[in-house]
Amino acid sequence: MRRTAVSAAVLAVLLTAAACGDDSGSDGEEPIRVGQIVSLTGNYAPLGTENEKSVKLAVEQVNAAGGVLGRRVELFVRDDKSQPDQSVLAFNDLKGRDLAAVIGSPFSNSALATIPLVDRERIPYLSLTPADEQVDPVHPYVFVVPATSATYADRILAYLRSQNIGRVAVAYDGKSSYARAGFTSSRAKAAEHGITLTATPEFQTTTTEFSAVFNQVRSSGAQALVVWATGAPGVALAKQYPTAGLRLPVVFTGAQASKLWLDPVGAAAEGAIVASSIGVVGGSLPDGAQKRAVQELAEPFQRTYGYPPPQFAQDGYTGVKLLVAAIEKAGSAEPEKIRTALEGLTATTPNGTYAYSATDHAGLKADYISINTVRGGALVPTEWASQQLATVVGK
Structure with a gap:
């Protein structure tokens, strides 16, 4: 894969989440590239900034633990400015970067505007907004992270x-x-x-x-x-x-x-x-696997930002955890193999235990x-x- 040069005219700043300055993965492998479309400005910036904080934290944790399949994760972030048309532009900018997947906007209208492009480009899209139209009917490459409306x-x-x-x-x-x-x-x-x-x-x-x-x-x-x-x-x-x-x-x-x-x-x-x-009330849960999954996010987030992770942070962090679990299950960072792995994935996260299937791309039950x-x-x-x-x- 070839790194694409970044001009000053890109929609938002490129963030490389690697802990060091070396872009290469472990053992000489190239990094796994992941895009994030997020509302950093505009009406939905309060939601999007929490998404961004937790996605960055999750990527840093993954890389500190040796990456995924021995490869580091490299994160490309684009601001949709709380506007659906800007989400479309952001996706079009990201799609040529040999991405494994995209973590999508917290703004429902932005996500819905972007889904036709996701369908066409066949890049797995983990959406951080709960609008039911994303999964009803099922779009093959769209998987919703928050519990749906x-x-x-x-x-x-x-x-x-x-x-x-x-x-x-x-x-x-x-x-x-x-x-x-x-x-x-x-x-x-x-x-x-x-x-x-x-x-x-x-x-x-x-x-x-x-x-x-x-x-x-x-x-x-x-x-x-x-x-x-x-x-x-x-x-x-x-x-x-x-x-x-x-x-x-x-x-x-x-x-x-x-x-x-x-x-x-x-x-x-x-x-x-x-x-x-x-995950928002994880401190009230009895000890066990679910509480440990919550604490993996809650404790470092609290130390870094001085307050417990809100719902939007829970969603962003969970999105990364689900993507990493799918890559590990697939044994590959190829988009099609990730999509297939997601459709058979069961994983415990701060949001709860997901069970995606070919007919259920929401995966999280009311329980x-x-x-x-x-x-x-x-x-x-x-x-x-x-x-x-x-x-x-x-x-």
């Missing part, structure tokens, strides 16, 4: 039913692919859990005042409110909720399982319910989602979640 919806509804809640309002951002998918899945799965949706107010990514949403919920007779949003709307709605006078449980999704939400919402978050991957409450500014598993997680963490 449908999986989150299923877990949240199961929790609400366990609390004897049967009437639920769902508010969602109509401009977000992630939020729309969450709403659609909630509507489709509600009856399975014996739940009726009493109101479904839609808002926009630019919405800053939510009294109209609260009024619809109030008049609907709902017993709880589920909110599907990412970024600023999730913060604004949560800050306004305590003074809305609803006195109903409010439930947020994995997009809010982060200090990026907890810190700006502050005291208004107390008592809110927030779903998350198992590995924790339903938490905010207590003292931190996410703590509910009693229900602790009981549920105990059935899987020992496997």
